[in-house]
Amino acid sequence: MQYPINSPLSGARYFVEGVRLLLHPKLRAYILIPLLVNIALFVVLTGALIYYIGVFQDGLHIDVPDWLQVVADFLLHLLSLVLIVLVLIIYAYSFNIITNIIAAPFYGMLAEKAEELLTGTKIESEPLVRMIPRVFKRELKKLLYFIIRGILISLIMLLVGLTVPVVGTFLAPLIGLAWSAWCMTLQYADYPADNHRCSFTAIRRKLAQRSMSSFGFGGMITACSVIPVLNIIAMPAAVTGGTIYWLNELRDCPCKY
Template sequence: MIKTLPNNNLATGVNYYIEGVNLLWRKELRLYILVPLIINLIIFFTLTATMFHYFNSGMEWMLDKVPSFLHFLKWLMWILVGAILLLCYGYLFNAITNIVAAPFYGLLAQKTEELVTGKKMADEPIGQMIPRVIGRELRKIFYFIGRGIFVFFVLILLGLVGITSPLVPVVAALWGSWCMAIQYVDYACDNNQLDFGPMRKRMRANIYSSTGFGGMVMIASMVPIINIFAMPAAVTGGTAFWIKELKWQQ
């Protein structure tokens, strides 16, 4: 059951993700969650092992280059590099799992909508659904890359100016939240034949809910082990967002 909260609200967006977590325990969805979870586990162990290997070797190489009089800053370098790597890890984990598990996420969003609304949706042949869903996934990736390059240069400019440098993490977090919201709301929108452009317009009209929801997904995806379950919860939560708020947005 989706709680009734004010539309277009940060807290409402956060609640959609919580609803998504609660929906994971519904027995009607277990079969559709199992395959994405197995895929996530495989990617998680592979990516995490690779990250730790290169992080340790990379840090040893970097610290060897630090002059002796700056050795007292080593702890700060560990924190900064670790934070950057963790952010990259979260994005990379999302990108890989979303491409591989996209058809299963689309099916999970469909079954979630049927469970919540009590209305049966038209079934689509697997052979037709897989190319469509993967094509939509690639469209999202091109959108993220294209806009992301622009955001990257904005972040550089903000960082070069002392007075605006504190805005860098804020802008980066907002952009990350927006990307995560688009990524996981899109499955339900695609199932309902809402094109990518109109979907983004509806989400911009509900920017606070989108930010709250996407921010929760971003935080969960950056935490190892939790991120294994974060993606399916984001799909079910994004479907709740669609049903409650975006479906009726003109």
């Protein structure tokens, strides 16, 4: 399990290795409930995704003089692209947030067992009665972090899209994708960090120091999260991949609870 440190390629490979590790027989018991949650959310959110993409495609139309029609069509196609990218980001983000709130304790156990398989060392266990409320509290803290900064990022995207001609139309979705990748990395690298009582603030700082591998890892999760069916297994695979990431680059995180 040797990878170059802090590169987009290494980050992407952590996710791929996480998919492979997920197939280990000793981890099957820890992915059953998360998978059932994912399947239920998949049905609901994918239906909403199809509906809203259809609304955007059918509703974007303006009446202009014939001599402006070519320009209007071009701008509407660009706007459609931006809106569809935003809807896909919201889809992936919603899928992850809801799943993680419901399945967080099980993901913590999955990360724990994955680390034990990889290192051969047993992690000190915590009783469920204490772990569940603590994990939910941490998930809510992450959710607040994502929402507050997500609003700011959305405003920046809107400002860039409206004030920078043409280029802003392409740049705004890229800003959104970068933010989504960062959120995904922070979400899934946090499970093994939490198992070792590394604070949320400390893991954020550590991931910021590993920005290239962070965006590579989060970019892979984001890409898989927007693909229906594949996103069902992407979440538990991100947990095992995040555990590999933790062991290879992040476990010297010094701050504890």
